[in-house]
Amino acid sequence: MHLHHPHDGHGHGAPAPSGAAARRPDGTRRALRLGLGGPVGSGKTATVAALCRELRSELSLAVVTNDIYTREDAEFLLREAVLPPERITAVETGACPHTAIRDDISANLEAVEDLEDAVGPLDLVLLESGGDNLTATFSRGLVDAQIFVIDVAGGDDIPRKGGPGVTTADLLVVNKTDLAPYVGSDLDRMAADAKAQRGHLPVVFQSLREEAGVDRVAAWVRERLAAWRA
Amino acid sequence: MTRAALLLLADGRFPAGGHAHSGGAEAAVRAGLITDAASLEEFCRGRLHTSGLVAASLAAAAALGVDPGDLDAAADARTPSPALRAAARRLGRQLLRAARATWPCAGLDLLARRFPKGAHQPVVLGAVAQAAGLEPLDAAYCAAYESVGGPATATVRLLGLDPFDATGVLARLAPATDRVADRAVRAAREALDTGVDALPAASAPLLEISAEVHAARTGRLFAT
């Protein structure tokens, strides 16, 4: 049961300062927090939208966007009505999107807590990074696992180049496979390079324009959630 | 107590949300008021002697043990812009989170319970300085320096200003920062005896007005 306290919504005492604690003050497990990072335009928002459509009937969901200088991503999600507006929050990042997800996560933690207070208890919170270079990763104090989204149009040498996002993300998504023939990207080579960089860590090739869409990423999210709750 | 805690607290890398704020510099850049190091210096000097002084006094008073509720109300009264009031509370909440993890203690937990949505950042800063074993003067220095350090860093990002020029600006403001911190502590001691009305209420109307304009603007890089 999620206890509601008139003052702070966190049972007795003030909310824990650290975001990493796995339980709410009432002892229940808090929402699983997944980060989505990757270059601008690779399909992070589209993946978030597709995940919301796929999972919203079975899970209590919320989204935090980290737009670089607009509310574009949050507004896209609102326009597409993938979730009710009170479940979508935009964080401002001050010209430095990677800082907000890695070095100084306080605004994002606050956004997650406010969502839990307003519409919780939540099962899953998706946090989208503002989009950055290949070195940007989420702090473990903010997310429990992260998905790095690249696309085939950004150059098929990105998996080979590596970088912390490509090599260490819990899931690497290579998006827009439908475009591969038009941009001359070699998917087999991308898969081999990704395997070489990531070892046993999973990689999903997807096209949100095709029938299967976000299915495999959604399945991965369900697995993470089952492990989180176990 | 350790003085070194001051270095931690005053470091721009202390993870308390400040990086997303320009202290009015973005609005000033957009309005053509900051264009180079010289105009940045003038902007910062104005800020230091107005909102910087007020923030430093609030921080020193909180570190001296003046009631945070009174100080939060005093901060409200000295901040006409609703956007700046909201931002100050958000930053206060973020600072409190970082500080409770950094210097865990009952005093800060109590503050978090009393202000679940945050108190004005300088008020929290003073309480945090106290929790870290620092003096009211340290808290005042922190607030005064922050009031100019934030805009200087933001201007480097906004204008591509030479970072050496920006640090030069901050160095030239150091003597004025000393005086502001001293003055803030004197006012804070007076507030401890006679109440928060003794705190300075220096304001910069243009900062308040442009903060409102900025808050309504789309396509901004910094929250304030």
Ligand SMILES: Nc1nc2c(ncn2[C@@H]2O[C@H](COP(=O)(O)OP(=O)(O)O)[C@@H](O)[C@H]2O)c(=O)[nH]1
């Ligand atoms: N062809 C194709 N376009 C896609 C796919 N996924 C996303 N897009 C498009 O790519 C553009 C950028 O996507 P977005 O999700 O906003 O990228 P973000 O910057 O990473 O959030 C949008 O126009 C999407 O419609 C895909 O699988 N195939």
Ligand SMILES: [Mg+2]
């Ligand atoms: Mg996006």
